[in-house]
Amino acid sequence: MRVAGSPFCKVVTSHLPRMHHPSAFRLMSIAGGLKNSPIFRSLGLIGGKWIGAHDGNTLKVNNPSTGEIIANVPFMGGRETNDAISSAYDAFNSWSKITAAERSKYLRNWYDLIMSHKEELGQLITLEQGKPLKEALGEVSYGASFIEFFAEEAKRVYGDIIPATLADRRLFVLKQPVGVVGAITPWNFPLAMITRKVGPALACGCTVVVKPSELTPLTALAAAELALQAGIPPGVLNVVMGNAPDIGDALLASPQVRKITFTGSTAVGKKLMTGAAGTVKRLSLELGGNAPCIVFDDADLDVAVKGALAAKFRNSGQTCVCANRVIVQEGIYEKFAEAFSKAVQNLQVGDGFTEGVVQGPLINEAAVQKVESFIQDAVSKGAKVILGGKRHSLGMTFYEPTVVTDVRSEMLLAREEVFGPVAPLLRFKTEEEAIRIANDTNAGLAAYIFTNNVRRTWRVSEALDYGLVGVNEGIISTEVAPFGGVKQSGLGREGSKYGIDEYLELKYICLGDMTRK
Ligand code: ADP
Numbered sequence: 001m002r003v004a005g006s007p008f009c010k011v012v013t014s015h016l017p018r019m020h021h022p023s024a025f026r027l028m029s030i031a032g033g034l035k036n037s038p039i040f041r042s043l044g045l046i047g048g049k050w051i052g053a054h055d056g057n058t059l060k061v062n063n064p065s066t067g068e069i070i071a072n073v074p075f076m077g078g079r080e081t082n083d084a085i086s087s088a089y090d091a092f093n094s095w096s097k098i099t100a101a102e103r104s105k106y107l108r109n110w111y112d113l114i115m116s117h118k119e120e121l122g123q124l125i126t127l128e129q130g131k132p133l134k135e136a137l138g139e140v141s142y143g144a145s146f147i148e149f150f151a152e153e154a155k156r157v158y159g160d161i162i163p164a165t166l167a168d169r170r171l172f173v174l175k176q177p178v179g180v181v182g183a184i185t186p187w188n189f190p191l192a193m194i195t196r197k198v199g200p201a202l203a204c205g206c207t208v209v210v211k212p213s214e215l216t217p218l219t220a221l222a223a224a225e226l227a228l229q230a231g232i233p234p235g236v237l238n239v240v241m242g243n244a245p246d247i248g249d250a251l252l253a254s255p256q257v258r259k260i261t262f263t264g265s266t267a268v269g270k271k272l273m274t275g276a277a278g279t280v281k282r283l284s285l286e287l288g289g290n291a292p293c294i295v296f297d298d299a300d301l302d303v304a305v306k307g308a309l310a311a312k313f314r315n316s317g318q319t320c321v322c323a324n325r326v327i328v329q330e331g332i333y334e335k336f337a338e339a340f341s342k343a344v345q346n347l348q349v350g351d352g353f354t355e356g357v358v359q360g361p362l363i364n365e366a367a368v369q370k371v372e373s374f375i376q377d378a379v380s381k382g383a384k385v386i387l388g389g390k391r392h393s394l395g396m397t398f399y400e401p402t403v404v405t406d407v408r409s410e411m412l413l414a415r416e417e418v419f420g421p422v423a424p425l426l427r428f429k430t431e432e433e434a435i436r437i438a439n440d441t442n443a444g445l446a447a448y449i450f451t452n453n454v455r456r457t458w459r460v461s462e463a464l465d466y467g468l469v470g471v472n473e474g475i476i477s478t479e480v481a482p483f484g485g486v487k488q489s490g491l492g493r494e495g496s497k498y499g500i501d502e503y504l505e506l507k508y509i510c511l512g513d514m515t516r517k
Pocket residue numbers: 184185186187211212213214244245246247248249263264265266268269271
């Protein structure tokens with residue numbers, strides 16, 4: 001048994017019994033250690049000040065692994081959100097006018113501070129979100145990479161000069177920041193979903209009001225504290241949390257907010273899209289997926305098993321790019337099902353701070369009930385659970401890593417995102433059939449294919465109605481490549497040189513009367 005070796009979290013564990021689920025004492029010590037960390041914050045951030053809700057109301061933040069209450073944070077609403085918008089609006093004036101090189105330096109400082117606090121941020125993520133510490137530390141590096149990348153991109157926001165159609169004119173294109181941005185983020189990546197948005201926004205001169213998920217606000221607040229320490233001026237980055245619909249409505253209603261960027265469910269994304277119409281705001285939406293993971297007969301079995309395992313079970317299946325349907329060609333189906341199940345059986349479930357654990361708890365009881373109802377639906381329609389299929393003996397919201405065979409397209413498991421550690425296996429005969437099954441959904445975020453045939457790789461990649469395609473690889477997201485979906489998986493792209501365009505307006509400037517001396 002091991003506890004991360006942060007200076008803020010020295011815990012003596014030698015006398016504790018060896019088990020997957022750590023004692024309440026140990027977890028309280030981790031939480032206690034983190035609370036003494038200089039980056040631990042449990043108030044909202046408005047105009048550079050740490051602030052509570054105006055009526056003093058709070059909400060509890062839980063550790064999903066134990067149910068322990070880690071902190072109380074302000075339960076804010078429209079009023080605090082409007083204050084945050086005003087601060088961001090005031091700060092925009094100066095932040096958008098300093099040089100790109102200066103903004104780049106601030107972001108670089110922030111990146112360096114995030115990386116030098118990697119251990120505490122990782123622990124906070126594990127504590128409030130539940131993912132294994134190793135994965136949480138991976139998220140810190142991944143999340144920080146967006147700040148580093150956009151610190152560099154800040155200096156490359158080039159405009160254009162267009163050859164004029166009349167001799168006495170000169171035509172220019174200027175790229176300018178859209179203004180105040182409202183960023184609404186989910187709980188499954190408490191840091192990375194924020195940095196993916198705030199990095200490019202700040203780089204090009206926008207200011208931001210972030211609303212993290214109420215389930216995981218502590219990582220967001222710690223990251224905001226580091227932004228202040230990096231010298232990012234007050235009001236440039238604000239954080240509010242509490243009543244999500246009220247905060248969302250305030251962001252939507254304000255004419256000062258010029259853009260909403262959101263990662264979360266398709267249902268809330270649609271609401272925001274409707275709400276943004278009132279003030280005609282720019283929108284970026286990263287919504288749900290229903291990722292197919294197609295394994296062809298000609299795939300390398302080991303590569304396919306390893307890739308499908310990573311794509312499916314990362315964060316206990318709670319990511320929007322998680323393989324939601326493993327679609328396997330009939331010639332390799334039995335062999336794959338056997339090898340895959342063996343690999344899934346080896347996934348150790350437990351508290352994220354325990355060494356060797358690769359599957360943490362699900363985020364809450366509703367998430368477990370959703371998984372249970374999907375399994376029930378599939379079984380009632382003829383699917384077979386060959387591994388797992390029930391709550392884990394650890395209790396709480398732990399669920400057994402599960403493999404279900406004989407899944408068909410009409411079952412809930414194939415139609416909707418299960419967002420849990422359940423791999424449904426579907427069978428197909430021909431390449432055309434695989435493409436048809438894969439595209440038979442309203443979602444279009446990530447898809448994975450496993451094949452050793454180069455021509456097939458191109459054919460299938462081109463035919464898939466998805467924003468991202470992984471070939472012989474299950475983990476493909478990186479700050480240097482565009483991330484985003486088609487169809488009802490969303491609008492816009494995050495990361496890469498394209499990601500910054502989401503925060504920029506193009507202004508065409510025409511100079512006339514240029515031939516006069
Ligand atoms: P999930 O099911 O993954 O939690 P949600 O879409 O419900 O996805 O949540 C994503 C983010 O959207 C969270 O920060 C949540 O608080 C926020 N949210 C939920 N409902 C609304 C709403 N009506 N307006 C604005 N934000 C909302």
